[in-house]
Amino acid sequence: RKLVGKLSTGCTEFDEMMGGGIDTQAITELYGEFGSGKTQVAHQLAVNVQLPKEQGGLSGSVVIIDTENTFRPERIKQMVEGLSEKYGQEYDPEEFLKHIHVARAYNSNHQILLVDSAMELANELKDSDMPVRLFIVDSLTAHFRAEYIGRGTLADRQQKLNKHLHGLQKCGDLYNASVIVTNQVMSKPDAFFGDPTKPIGGHIVGHTATFRLYLRKSKGDKRIVKLVDSPNLPDGEAIISVTTPGLRD
Numbered sequence: 001r002k003l004v005g006k007l008s009t010g011c012t013e014f015d016e017m018m019g020g021g022i023d024t025q026a027i028t029e030l031y032g033e034f035g036s037g038k039t040q041v042a043h044q045l046a047v048n049v050q051l052p053k054e055q056g057g058l059s060g061s062v063v064i065i066d067t068e069n070t071f072r073p074e075r076i077k078q079m080v081e082g083l084s085e086k087y088g089q090e091y092d093p094e095e096f097l098k099h100i101h102v103a104r105a106y107n108s109n110h111q112i113l114l115v116d117s118a119m120e121l122a123n124e125l126k127d128s129d130m131p132v133r134l135f136i137v138d139s140l141t142a143h144f145r146a147e148y149i150g151r152g153t154l155a156d157r158q159q160k161l162n163k164h165l166h167g168l169q170k171c172g173d174l175y176n177a178s179v180i181v182t183n184q185v186m187s188k189p190d191a192f193f194g195d196p197t198k199p200i201g202g203h204i205v206g207h208t209a210t211f212r213l214y215l216r217k218s219k220g221d222k223r224i225v226k227l228v229d230s231p232n233l234p235d236g237e238a239i240i241s242v243t244t245p246g247l248r249d
């Protein structure tokens with residue numbers, strides 16, 4: 001078994017809450033309402049993972065399975081420029097974009113299949129200077145939620161989601177990579193999904209993800225990140241800011 005790596009969020013409190021950063025060989029679920037910052041955190045991690053260890057990275061590349069067409073190369077550029085500002089040295093946004101491999105998933109079955117492609121790519125890059133060290137699925141649940149409507153299909157949905165998560169866990173284990181998945185929760189109670197504080201996919205996602213982070217909006221660009229039910233870390237909260245140059249304290 002390989003030693004667990006830590007991927008820095010670039011935010012002091014957030015990293016500390018996570019025991020130094022986002023673990024490799026584990027699935028970390030970001031859940032929260034629309035606009036709570038899930039996709040922003042995912043973009044920042046796609047940048048940070050490429051940094052050397054001294055700067056909190058894993059010197060690796062990233063695969064993003066984008067299910068809602070929310071990946072924005074322009075946003076990556078802003079964050080890389082933000083890094084240049086932060087460290088007082090020049091970083092080339094194009095270099096960073098080269099190591100972000102984005103695949104669009106058109107439906108839930110396609111999304112599951114893309115994990116196999118991601119694994120193939122990780123295998124090809126295994127001995128390169130930028131092995132895959134981060135897998136992102138943003139959003140994990142949107143397609144499932146749209147496709148499986150009605151009580152009769154719920155068990156089937158959970159089973160598929162579970163299988164999907166097991167594939168992702170395998171990616172994390174095999175390549176000593178972090179796995180980030182996002183999951184939207186609703187702001188208002190919903191007749192079908194029920195409790196708005198419980199993520200779509202309910203307890204299945206809850207039990208498979210090793211770390212669960214609940215994001216919520218606060219004043220201005222501030223967001224509160226809450227670590228929920230970690231197996232080995234105390235529950236806690238961290239405040240971050242989502243700014244144009246990226247995530248900040």
Ligand code: ATP
Pocket residue numbers: 032033034035036037038039040041070075078184221242243244245
């Ligand atoms: P959803 O559930 O709809 O996918 P989300 O949790 O992924 O939502 P994000 O897209 O991560 O939400 O957050 C969007 C918010 O991030 C915006 O409302 C804004 O506050 C902030 N944001 C996005 N881009 C920038 C930027 N370039 N500069 C500063 N803040 C930004």
Ligand code: MG
Pocket residue numbers: 038039040070138
């Ligand atoms: Mg999003």
